[in-house]
Structure formats: structure tokens, C-alpha cells
Amino acid sequence: MNARLASLQVLQQIVQQGQKLDNALDSVIPQLEQSRDQGLLQHLCYGVMRWYPQLEFLLSQLLHKPLKKKDADLRLLLLLGLYQLRFTRIPAHAAVDETVALTKRLNKGWARGMVNAVLRNYERRQNELELRLEQAPTARTAHPPWLLTALQQAWPDHWPAIVEANNTQAPMALRVNDRRGNRDTYIKRLLDAGLEARPAAHTESGVILQDPCPVEQLPGFATGEVSVQDGAAQLAATLLDAQPGERVLDACAAPGGKSAHLLERQPDLQQLIALDVDAARLQRVQDTLSRLALTATLVTGDAARPASWWDGQPFDRILLDAPCSATGVIRRHPDIKLHRRQSDIPALATTQHAMLLALWPLLKPGGTLLYATCSVLPEENTQQVERFLATGNTARHVPLGASWGYPLSAGQQILPGEDEMDGFYYARLVKTS
Ligand SMILES: C[S@@+](CC[C@H](N)C(=O)[O-])C[C@H]1O[C@@H](n2cnc3c(N)ncnc32)[C@H](O)[C@@H]1O
Known part of the structure; x- marks a missing residue:
């Protein structure tokens, strides 16, 4: 196994x-022993996903006829080769040779010549291909057509910056555990460990690392002194502002x-109920809370059907971080470009509405519900509220009256x-009676 075969x-x-x-990375990474190979694997997979619509376009220009369905593996191999040539500093001869060599590992040695020719042609025809890209907005921006249109409609002034951010690797952001220390001291510890860091804007406890690193290298990670969390996600707790003795x-x-x-x-809550419909994902909540030595009541249930899990005791505050299109976090999950469909949006909006109605x-009376999504689409955000x-x-x-966004x-x-934050939406609703 090598990094390129693993990437494929x-x-x-x-x-x-x-x-x-x-999930796919988690299942394949253990097959690589060297951390250098693991790093290359991650780099190649994130990169190909980030630029997938553009790489597909380039490949379509370079192939004389489309590949057969049974050669979907070769198609991905070619995209992997094009990505290396276009977006990495890997020397071109190495990128081509290593990609061509993989045809044998796929038991498709017959395709050696074709793969070699496509990649060499890319190098030769780069200038002409650049001009063609200029004429093809979805390929140029590397966004599927429906999403590009949705962004342009929702954010006529901001969509170019959104697209650019979506195509840029996000920084690694941390949240210092206020119960165990404070941000300034933790930043000094990071510096002592050779990790450059700065406070994350608008957050109480957020830190941005200059360069990402494995969590094992973070001082005190295993003992719960710090967690990985984007700055925008850290605003939720501040905005919900839970008070001692409350049920959340x-x-x-x-x-x-x-x-x-x-x-x-807020260490002095009466109770926090952490609900999720997905029992396997709820186990991850337990793992996180155990690492941080925190306690909540974990409940598996459907937020849109409280009758099946609610004990009838009302809540002072509710956080509804609703399932959404995740169009605000494409820079962290570039496969969203591939997996998300236009038809998902009305379906998600229906679910979100049902949750709001059911949880209210x-x-x-007097309680607060904070509605949150990591979406940038109005159907899931303003229109929903x-x-x-x-x-x-x-x-x-x-209104939140916030200094951000x-x-x-x-x-x-x-x-x-x-x-430096992910795309997020927050709305605060208070119950009048
Ligand atoms: C945006 S994620 C939540 C992220 C989480 N709040 C955090 O900060 O780590 C949305 C979650 O909603 C859950 N979910 C989806 N449908 C649900 C439903 N009907 N009831 C409860 N949870 C649901 C998903 O399993 C997923 O874990």
C-alpha cells in the first residue's frame, strides 16, 4: 500500500x-504506517474533493471519448494525477510516473498508455485549457451548478468570496477548556511546544493554530484541557448563555x-440533555464528554417527536443545531460539493421546521431557543425562522446584536x-408566555 493507492x-x-x-479516510489511514504517507493521503483526498468539478471538466477536455462505466477507477486515477499536476508541488515526472504505475495495481495495465497520454497532454495544453476554464463558471469555481447559482442568488455581493473560502483549507481551531485553564496560558504552552497560535476572533476561549497538527501533539488534549472546534461553532454556548441551575x-x-x-x-447546570437521533453518533458525544470529564444525560430520540423521549419537565434553554446542508463548512468537508443535491434543501427545510414546531x-415561558445551522442558504436560515x-x-x-457576521x-x-470562521447562522427566539 502506498499513499496514492490508498487515496484511490x-x-x-x-x-x-x-x-x-x-469516514472513508478513517477506514484507510491505518493501512499506511508512515505519518508522511498519511499526510500525503489526506492532502490528495481533500484536494481532489475540493477541486473535483474543475478536475472533471479538465478530464472531459482531455479524453477523446468518455471512459466506460466499468473504468470508473481509471477516471478517479486520472483525476488524482491531474490534481497532483495542477495543485501540488510534486514534480510532474513523479506525478505522472506514479499515476501510470497504479494502472497495474488496478489490474488495468492496458491503460498505461492512455493515462500517460492524458497527463502529458494536460501539461502540453495547459494554456489553452486555462482559457476554456475561464468560459466555464462551475468548473472555474469548482462548485456544482445548482450550488453556484444558489450562492449567487443568496449572496450577490459576497458569492465570489464564499467560493474562494470554500476552496481554501480551513485553519485548525481549538477551544481551551475554561474549567482547566485559560486561553493566554494555553497559547504560551503551545508556543513552548513549538506550535504557533493566536486567539480566535469573537470567541472567549478559541485559538487558531498557525499550522494544523495531529491532536496527540496538542498539550493536554488527552486529559481534556483542549478540544478541536471552529470559532463560529464556539459562539453557540456564548449566545445560549445558560445560567446556574437551569435545565438545558x-x-x-x-x-x-x-x-x-x-x-x-456553565458547570452549575441542573441538567443538560444531549439528544440525537443517531445512537452511534451519540457514542461520540459520550467519548468527548469522558475525555473532558463532563456529564450530561444522553438520550437517543427524534427531536421532531418529543413524545417518545421527553419526561414533561420544561427546559430553560434549548439549542437546536439543526441538520442542514452544511454549505457553510465546505472548506472542511469538500465532499459536500459531490454529495449534496439541490433536492436536499427543501427536504432539510421541512425537517428543520418540524423540529422548531415540536421543540417549542x-x-x-421566558426561555430561550437558539437556532443554529452551518448553512449559508436562506431557506434553512432566515426564511426558516x-x-x-x-x-x-x-x-x-x-436580534443578537453581534460584532461578527x-x-x-x-x-x-x-x-x-x-x-477565520466557518459559515454559520444563529437566531435567538424567546418564549413570551
Ligand atoms: C449539525 S449536527 C450537530 C452537531 C453538534 N451540535 C455539535 O456541535 O457537535 C446535526 C445532528 O443532528 C442529528 N439529527 C438529525 N436528525 C435528527 C432528529 N430528527 N432528531 C435528533 N437529532 C437529529 C444528526 O444525527 C447530527 O448528529
Whole structure:
């Protein structure tokens, strides 16, 4: 096994079997012993996913006729080769030779000549291909057509910056556990360990690492002094602002980043219920809380059907970090470009609306519900909250008045890359009676 063959396996799992990039990587990484190979594997897989629409376009220009369906593996091999030539500093001869050599590992030695010719042609025809790319917006921006149109419609002034951020690797962001230390001291410890870092804007405990590193290298990670979490996600606990003695529901809790932060920030809650419909993902919440020595009540259940899990005791605060298109976190999960379909958006919006309607009666009068998504699409954000407010219930929208992002008619939006944060949406709803 080498890094390129491993990359091909990961790409096959994503493209041919519909798996998520993270999960596919987790299943293949252990097959590589050297950390250098593991790094190359990650770099190649993230890169190919990030630029997939563009690489596909280039390949279509370079092939005389489309490859047969049974040669889907060769197609991915060619995309992997093109990625190395176009976006990495790997010497061209090594990129071509290593890619050609893999045809044998696929038992397709007959394709050696074709793979070699396509990659060499790319090098020869680069200038002409650049001009063609200029004429093909979805290929140039490396976004599927429906998503590019949706971004242009939703953010007429900002879509070029969103697209650019989506195609840029996100920084590694950390959250220092306030119960165990403070940010300034932890930044000094990072520097002592040779890791350059700075405070993350707008957060109470966030840190941005200059260069990403394996979590094992972070001082105190195993003992719960720090967690990995984007700055925008860290705003949830601050905005929810849970108080001592309160009963709080995290309605879509897995993998548990925000639950953990809520508990770190407010040690004296009466109870935190961490709910998720997915029992396997809920186990990850338990793992996170165990590492941080925190306790919550973990419940497997459907947030849109409280009758099956709610004990009838109302909540002071509810965090609804709803399942969404994840269009704000494409820079961290570039396979979203491939997996997400336009038809997913109305389906997600229906689920989000059902959750809001179902959870509202669980809130005490005067209580707060914080609605959050990592989406940049209005259907899941402002329109969703406005639709809920229009149902004539006891909800009042309370603007966040935040110094980050963009205030909207309902809620506040952070766009990806702004102040080094992921794209996130937050809206605060208070129950009037
Ligand atoms: C955006 S993620 C939550 C991330 C989490 N709050 C965190 O900070 O780590 C959305 C979660 O909603 C869960 N989910 C999806 N449908 C659900 C439902 N009907 N009821 C409860 N949870 C649901 C998914 O399993 C997923 O874990």
C-alpha cells in the first residue's frame, strides 16, 4: 500500500459508494504506517474533493471519448494525477510516473498508455485549457451548478468570496477548556511546544493554530484541557448563555462539540440533555464528554417527536443545531460539493421546521431557543425562522446584536472564511408566555 493507492481507495469509497470523506479516510489511514504517507493521503483526498468539478471538466477536455462505466477507477486515477499536476508541488515526472504505475495495481495495465497520454497532454495544453476554464463558471469555481447559482442568488455581493473560502483549507481551531485553564496560558504552552497560535476572533476561549497538527501533539488534549472546534461553532454556548441551575436541551447534540462547550462554560447546570437521533453518533458525544470529564444525560430520540423521549419537565434553554446542508463548512468537508443535491434543501427545510414546531412547547415561558445551522442558504436560515415566527406562536425574535457576521431580518449570518470562521447562522427566539 502506498499513499496514492490508498487515496484511490478513499476516492472510490466517496464517489462510487457515497461515503463521507472523513469516514472513508478513517477506514484507510491505518493501512499506511508512515505519518508522511498519511499526510500525503489526506492532502490528495481533500484536494481532489475540493477541486473535483474543475478536475472533471479538465478530464472531459482531455479524453477523446468518455471512459466506460466499468473504468470508473481509471477516471478517479486520472483525476488524482491531474490534481497532483495542477495543485501540488510534486514534480510532474513523479506525478505522472506514479499515476501510470497504479494502472497495474488496478489490474488495468492496458491503460498505461492512455493515462500517460492524458497527463502529458494536460501539461502540453495547459494554456489553452486555462482559457476554456475561464468560459466555464462551475468548473472555474469548482462548485456544482445548482450550488453556484444558489450562492449567487443568496449572496450577490459576497458569492465570489464564499467560493474562494470554500476552496481554501480551513485553519485548525481549538477551544481551551475554561474549567482547566485559560486561553493566554494555553497559547504560551503551545508556543513552548513549538506550535504557533493566536486567539480566535469573537470567541472567549478559541485559538487558531498557525499550522494544523495531529491532536496527540496538542498539550493536554488527552486529559481534556483542549478540544478541536471552529470559532463560529464556539459562539453557540456564548449566545445560549445558560445560567446556574437551569435545565438545558441540546436537541441535535452529536458529535458533542457544543454540548461539551456548554458544560465547560456553565458547570452549575441542573441538567443538560444531549439528544440525537443517531445512537452511534451519540457514542461520540459520550467519548468527548469522558475525555473532558463532563456529564450530561444522553438520550437517543427524534427531536421532531418529543413524545417518545421527553419526561414533561420544561427546559430553560434549548439549542437546536439543526441538520442542514452544511454549505457553510465546505472548506472542511469538500465532499459536500459531490454529495449534496439541490433536492436536499427543501427536504432539510421541512425537517428543520418540524423540529422548531415540536421543540417549542418544551421551552418554559421566558426561555430561550437558539437556532443554529452551518448553512449559508436562506431557506434553512432566515426564511426558516421567519416561517416559524409566522405560525403565530409565542415566539419573539431577539436580534443578537453581534460584532461578527451580517444581521438579517431574522438571525445573524457568518460567511465562511470571515474572521477565520466557518459559515454559520444563529437566531435567538424567546418564549413570551
Ligand atoms: C449539525 S449536527 C450537530 C452537531 C453538534 N451540535 C455539535 O456541535 O457537535 C446535526 C445532528 O443532528 C442529528 N439529527 C438529525 N436528525 C435528527 C432528529 N430528527 N432528531 C435528533 N437529532 C437529529 C444528526 O444525527 C447530527 O448528529
